[in-house]
Each structure stands twice: as C-alpha cells, then as structure tokens.
Amino acid sequence: MKPSILVHICCAPDALYVMKLLKERYRVTGYFYNPNIYPGKEYQLRLEETRKVAQSMPFDLLEGDYDASFWLAKTKRFKKEPEKGLRCDICYALRLDRTARRASSEGYDYFTTVMSLSPWKKAAVLNRIGRMLGNKYKISFFESDFKKKDGFKKSVELSLRFGLYRQNYCGCIYSFQEMEKRRKVKKDRG
C-alpha cells in the first residue's frame, strides 16, 4: 500500500498541480488551513476553488479553522517586513505547525505543503521549518521545491485549462495592501 500524506494546501491552482504529482506515490489528503488570507470573501473564494479541485481529482479535503485574529496577533510585530521577509517565515511556520500536529495525531506517514510551488515562497525555509516540526511531532516531512522542472509554469497552464481563479497577491492583509499600491501606481501612470 502507498504511504499516506497530509498535504497543506494554500490555493486551488497550486493544489491542482502538486496533488496530481503526489498521487502517483502517496495516498493524499489535502488540508486547507490558511488563517492568513484577507479579506474573508477572498478566503471563501480560495476555499471553494480548492473544494472543486478536490472533488474532480478526487482527494479528501480537510478544512481547518479560519482563525484570522490568531494569525494577525502572531504576525503584527512584523507587518512592515517585505514579502519573503521574517513575517512570511512565521506565516509558513504557523500553517505547517498545524498541519504537522494534525498529521501526527491522525496517524499519517508524512506531511508536506504545496507552497514551494510558488516562485514567491522560499523552499529552503519551508523545508527547514518542515524538518523541525517533523522532529517536534515525530512525523516525516516530505521536502520539496515543486517549482523546479518548470513546475510553476506547468501549474499555470493546468489551472488555466481548468478555469481556476488565480489570485494576484499572496494572501495576507499586508500583501493585499502592497498589491493595491502597485495597482494605483500603474493606474496613475496610465
């Protein structure tokens, strides 16, 4: 029997590519846990798109709490950090911690995340945090850098074919504000 793996999912386009890949070697279960996402309607949209992917592939999808105030409290000291800075490391760790804890308590063989598919996420940091949490919760972490071998490009093509919503900011209120600033500058330039 293939080993089981609990896969943290942050959005549908990333899930579509990575879950297909992992399914070849693992019994996959998705876990949507993203209290970072702002605003609430964006959270709902990303969750609904992920449900669509889970139903069509198919795979089981577990849904974590949307505890946005917990996430804000843990990251507010780092709100001025740029994207890929310290705030992002904490954000990765919060989501991976919950995934590792759940995977361990529910008896999975491995846990991982789809996040390394994104060119804006640091695979080395994700893998370091994953290894640390694996030790803490006594469960193996599947290390990855899914963006390699044109992974990101392939995932964009796949999600376009599938007609999935693809967000234009990472997820939190700070990345949302940055995206709004960029949009305004572009508009002002005409």
Ligand code: SF4
């Ligand atoms: S930019 Fe993305 S990874 Fe960084 S804190 Fe915000 S949601 Fe998390």
